[in-house]
Amino acid sequence: DGGITQSPKYLFRKEGQNVTLSCEQNLNHDAMYWYRQDPGQGLRLIYYSQIVNDFQKGDIAEGYSVSREKKESFPLTVTSAQKNPTAFYLCASSKYEYAGAPYEQYFGPGTRLTVT
Amino acid sequence: GENVEQHPSTLSVQEGDSAVIKCTYSDSASNYFPWYKQELGKGPQLIIDIRSNVGEKKDQRIAVTLNKTAKHFSLHITETQPEDSAVYFCAARAGGTSYGKLTFGQGTILTVHP
Numbered sequence: 001d002g003g004i005t006q007s008p009k010y011l012f013r014k015e016g017q018n019v020t021l022s023c024e025q026n027l028n029h030d031a032m033y034w035y036r037q038d039p040g041q042g043l044r045l046i047y048y049s050q051i052v053n054d055f056q057k058g059d060i061a062e063g064y065s066v067s068r069e070k071k072e073s074f075p076l077t078v079t080s081a082q083k084n085p086t087a088f089y090l091c092a093s094s095k096y097e098y099a100g101a102p103y104e105q106y107f108g109p110g111t112r113l114t115v116t
Numbered sequence: 117g118e119n120v121e122q123h124p125s126t127l128s129v130q131e132g133d134s135a136v137i138k139c140t141y142s143d144s145a146s147n148y149f150p151w152y153k154q155e156l157g158k159g160p161q162l163i164i165d166i167r168s169n170v171g172e173k174k175d176q177r178i179a180v181t182l183n184k185t186a187k188h189f190s191l192h193i194t195e196t197q198p199e200d201s202a203v204y205f206c207a208a209r210a211g212g213t214s215y216g217k218l219t220f221g222q223g224t225i226l227t228v229h230p
Contacts, residue, residue, distance in 0.1 A: 004159075040125075040222065040223070041222055041223070042120070042122070042205055042207075042220030042221050042222045042223055043160070043205065043207075043218075043220040044220070045217060045218070045219075048217065058217070059117070090159050090160070092159075102147065102148035102167070102209050104150065104162050104165065105150075105162070105218065106162075107152075107159035107160045107161065108159050109157075109158055109159050110157075110158070110159050
């Protein structure tokens with residue numbers, strides 16, 4: 001089955017530690033995205049990548065870092081600089097948008113990160 | 117940047133009734149408007165989308181309407197069923213070079229009572 005895998009589903013960390021969230025897709029999509037979801041709020045874009053070895057900051061990139069070394073993988077690191085890291089993190093992917101023609105974004109099941 | 121407002125935040129209906137969720141957007145250049153359904157503990161799933169060159173789109177019990185002049189779009193669910201209970205998000209994609217960037221509304225918790 002094609003899809004997006006995020007692991008683990010639940011993650012617990014102590015304050016001051018960096019943590020990396022995994023996102024893997026086998027949909028052969030070029031573009032990948034990371035969103036953060038807080039209770040009662042919509043999804044907010046952290047980082048996105050249209051092709052391998054290239055990525056751009058979204059609306060709330062501070063305290064996060066990403067890499068895109070492989071087409072299938074787009075890991076997100078939540079650093080100790082992120083002031084409120086506890087949230088539900090969602091990864092998504094889509095086809096590459098040629099000439100601005102939008103494509104559906106497919107979402108993974110999410111990782112719930114709790115930092116205490 | 118784009119700003120999307122979604123109303124209501126919660127919606128409770130009886131099975132068989134219709135449900136309507138409304139969103140407004142700020143960027144007149146936005147050209148793509150998807151709606152997502154999110155069940156508890158899962159990632160959002162696309163249920164319907166509309167592009168700016170279309171005023172209405174329907175898929176069985178679900179329809180979306182777009183008013184570009186007023187910059188608002190709505191989700192209509194008819195003959196609601198208990199399995200329609202979920203959180204629904206609207207989103208807007210800005211035009212130009214903002215590839216793939218979606219701005220989401222705050223979400224609507226829909227509860228369908230049997």
